[in-house]
Amino acid sequence: MQIKKAIDKIPGGLMLVPLFLGALCNTLAPGTGKYLGSFTNGLITGTVPILAVWFFCMGASIELKATGTMLRKSGVLVVTKIATAWVVAMVVGSFLPLTGVQTGIFAGISTLALVAAMDMTNGGLYAALMNQYGSKEEAGAFVLMSLESGPLMTMIILGTAGIASFEPQLFVGAVLPFLVGFALGNLDPELRKMFGGAVQTLIPFFAFALGNTIKLQVIVQTGFAGIFLGVAVIIVTGIPLILADKFLGGGDGTAGVAASSTAGAAVATPVLIAEMIPDFAPVAPAATALVATSVIVTSILVPIITALWAKHIKKASTQTAPAAAPAE
Template structure:
């Protein structure tokens, strides 16, 4: 059976197929992990440790001579994402009620919901996609996306300052495995080659674990409004990200499109903010469901759209020879 070959024919399949399988497991048998326990539970619920090892290997695979590219790409993604969410927040404040829209297709839409869905990139999803469709440096450009984590950026965009505690060690903890891997890989070229072999191999494991955090039924709970929010995130953040990647990041737009997702951690932000600012409580309840649906929609569509964009760039001759040789089969 040519399972791997068949999976590779699906745009973003190495990531997408395991993710969908994990989502199906979580949706129909949410207690499977605790029931089986042991290593099975580790595979089902091990998103963080799997990502930690994968980030370490990704760091080890990057040559220090190319670190400027990593920072430029990462900074471009973070700044563009935050600026776009900021503009969306400013515009939305002029038209949406504080508690959000109460009925109709856009029921639940609020400034909180829009900003929370748009201001955080799913760093793991981005890096996994770019492992297939970009360079190692582009895949490693998730480094600064940890700055978006937590409710801090969302609160700043909403005009709430000084109410969130964002401890410095959390930033350090987010990048430490990558930094250690990066250091070892550059101290010893053999270690770089050894660890870099695992970067693509671990993508299905991360995808499956990430899928096990997604309940497909949430789409039905929020209806078309939630699906539409996911599409809006891709369009509204994706276009500026593509342009920023091309003209600032010096890429071909693939990395920008790969970053046009909603981070899974963003689901928690509305309620976290409501705990600190009770005036957001009414909007937060609807925003949570909407953002969760956006996570599902963008996690499914962004890998597919990125794959097609990458192949289009190949046809236009905008992909380097190295990328052509190593990524075309993905």
């Protein structure tokens, strides 16, 4: 059976299929983990410890060496994405309560869901698109995008926007595994290779545990709102990213379009934030389902829009190129 190939055909499948299976388990047999106990319970309820190891390995996989072009390009995109999410938090947080929208077709939409979906770029998707439509330096610009992974940036955005307050030690605790992994990975290439190889392997495990925190009813209820969120992520973050890429990053906007997605890792953010701030606990399941849908929507639409944008840019440059002088 070619299970892995089948999963890979689904946008974000390595994250979303185990997430769905976890939600299925939690819907049909919510007490399975507690009933079986031991290691099975650990797999079903171990979202935080599994993610802690994943963040450590993610940090170890990042190599410090990078060209100035890569750092400038990735820095511009990362800062723009985070700044846009912060503006959204400031605006939406001024009128939307922590509990978010409770009824209607937008039920489940909250500041937490919006920020979690908008402040992280799917680095793998970006690199793949820029390998096809951009330059080698632009493809390598995902080097800093991994720094967005995890709840730290979401914590900073929510904190500075006045939506929530976090104790200083919580910030340290959120980033410490990543920093330790980053240090070890750059001190020893063998450690980077060993720990970095576990990044993809751990995704299905924390996705399954994460799925066990939500129920299928929530996924169905937030269906339209999730699609809306995905489209909103592309529009709201895509426009500033295109402008930043053109005027600050020295590009033609293609990299900006390619970066206007939601990272698979963002699906874990609502639950992790709720672990630290219990006030967010009521909206965490809906926010998780919304962000998961946004991952799917952006994974499908961003490649299409990027291809159309690159084709438009190429056509425009061809039309504006000076005609060759006639041969005498």
